[in-house]
Amino acid sequence: MDLSSLLPSFQSGALTIVAFVVALSVIVAIHEYGHYIVGRWSGIHAEVFSLGFGPVLFSRVDKRGTKWQLAAIPLGGYVRFKGDANAASAGADDDVMTALSDEELRSTMHGAPLWARTATVAAGPLFNFALSIFIFTAVVLSQGVVGDKLIVGALRDLPTSDYALQQGDIVLGINGVELPSGEDANASRAFQDGLPKTSVLDYLVERDGDEITVTGPHFYPPYVSQVAPQSAAFASGLKEGDVITGVNGQAIHAFSELKSAVEGSDGATLALDVWRAGTVNAMDLTPKRVDEPLPEGGFHTQWRIGIGGGFAFEPATEAAGLGTALSVAVARTGDIIEGSISGLYHMITGAISSCNLSGPIGIAQVSGAMASQGSADFIRFIAVLSTAIGLLNLFPIPVLDGGHLVFYAYEAVARRKPNEKVTRVLMTLGLLIIVSLMTFGLTNDLFCP
Template sequence: MDILGMMPSFGGFLGTLVAFVVALSVIVAIHEYGHYIVGRWCGIHAEVFSLGFGPVIYSRVDKRGTVWQVAALPFGGYVKFLGDADAASGKDGETISQLSEAERKRTMHGADLWRRSAAVAAGPVFNFILSILVFTGIFLFSGTTTDDPVIGEVKPHPGQEELFEPGDRLLSVAGVETPDLAAFYTAAREADPAPSVSYEVERDGDRLSFDSVFPFPPVIDQLQPKSAAMDGGLEVGDVITSVDGQAVYALSEVQELAQSSEGAPLALEVWRDGETLQKTLTPRQRDLPTGDGFETRWLIGFSGGAFFEPPRVTLGAGEALLGGLNQTWFIATSSLSGMWHMITGAISSCNIQGPIGIAQTSGDMASQGVMEFIWFIAVLSTAVGLLNLFPIPVLDGGHLVFHAYEAVMGKPPSDKALNFMMMGGLTLLLSLMVFALSNDLFCP
């Protein structure tokens, strides 16, 4: 039984909150463990490892003297090293002054520069490692499709008679030969939307011809979080049969009608397991990456594909790892590109989400299944790792900038300058959080 998929059944708010706390706790635990374990390897003593803030509800002390604790507010965490004044690794000058030279070497402020830098960088690095491992595991589990135009499983569709069978090889679509899957996709994209299209298949050595549904029908394969489709109650497997009374046969038709609506409500007729439903959804404006920038479109918020699922084959460990690396790199570079386009005004700043938006996305992804939720955790882990590398005092990236200054100048910034910059960084970070929260409340 898919427990995550049951979340909406006991309350949308509760399900969203649980999903958010689970996702954030996993990511924070990995991030802080990176700081802790690399710091320990480098001889820096951790006094406290805390998952959450506020009142402590559970704690224990390990043989190294580190307090491991779970606090009541599960919206973050920290590692407090020896010599730290607070969770942000501010310097506790009074405590450090009372330590011996050997003990100072075990503090975040007295250890060798490379050791401190390694411990600081380890948090974001562990976030990236988590993403890579999760994506690699998913690729190993789900495999990949071959380039053969072979039918694995046919998606349910009201106009889909039981003509195709698993193992059928597609020979042509609408009169265009399809020697491989890429050729099938090209032929499908170029075909004019119609109630039915001619197909030729090879089955057990025989060549069969018949008409069936359009190759890219308006079938929902995946729902986008925080979308009109998700909020409007559409589900994976739904088939959109008409928009504003106009029959639709291709996914591209729904996309074009949503774009031309410019945000006006659309009346959808939806087929679901033999039942016809009526839905009214209002497309939302979204900025989509195009490879060389972003494109702003009106979207209902779902993705689809071919009328069938191709067979999948197992990936080797090396191929899966390469896929995990590429996926993590894509998310990081796309995020940086999006931020740059927001700064330059090319796309809306509403793309920045705050805690409410991230929580809602967590719940939406969890409601679609365990695999989708795990995928989301990996995506969010990359984002958290990237954010922490920004050169803002208080964040890991800011500490690394201070370390770079120390490496060049031969001494760290003065305590007064550090305190000033830390307060400035904290102010900037809080301002960004308030701005992101306002997006959650006021952006569609």
């Protein structure tokens, strides 16, 4: 056996592990820091802040008496507050609590006022959402936003290069049809679908204050702008920047032609002609069934190969203000939350496949795939995963933050804490639920197509 042939697989596996550990560590650190800092502000003392579980690799104690440690198993973390029986704050250490004075009890999680405990527990998920909003805001500020006018930015590298469209042109219309507003999704879709399926089109543009007609590539060519992880395209080696010029021996010039071929394949393998940096290569792809969210809510199932398209050029952007960037970031985070809740609901009702729920292996694979596509994609993935983990922790399952908040809500209404024996039983039940969900996700990772 040629050992050098194993090197790419080893490198890919190493990247997957490293990317997963980095992503999870960042998200967990932010989550636990939320618990820690709000607890500190609320007068609750943290004895241990641990990133990871198991044997301690490194530790130091700060001036406030909190032990900060890095543990050997990088699959989570915890903050143990004064008086906690365990890392999950599932109960109080009776031996410790009985030896404390009233003043000392106030600095424990179990002796603090209800408002302080509630704020401390809720802070973890909220810090996850804040991390997502921060990342999305930074992305918008760095990349800018497309203005009201569609201005040609960088031209993409396409097979057809004999055209007069130039960077800086303001696109007004194509083939005699006025360009619709970018805010009208239905009109934009109809405009793109109505364009001739040819490699070159006539563009009406504004250049140097004059309106002129110039030739340009198809407005929406079969260009690969992004490749989804765990997709047929990713598995087959398609890359960003590829252009699919043919399907099953039939030449195509528009992304809509590729989309129609994939959706009409009924899962049959497609023979693609892929143009990459001036060379055309043959590639076989077998579309996968994918459950996709609909704009109006719900899902529909369709055949997909897992690529995104785009214009024949990069639209020029303009600087975004902080308010605009923040608004976009909050909206994106909200969309992730809404989509996650909708997806879970439709899985429970059987409307979509339960294979949409990934376990640790699936998340690790996506981490590696996004890291392999560049730091920008990986950072955006961290934002998405941070929102998902924050939302998961808010589910009303004992052991999770959401379960604790339910107990606190009961305490607020009943004016007394839940029965300790009942709480322990519910905590055990919650742990079983979490283990079952993890096992189910792991099974999906191993056996779902």
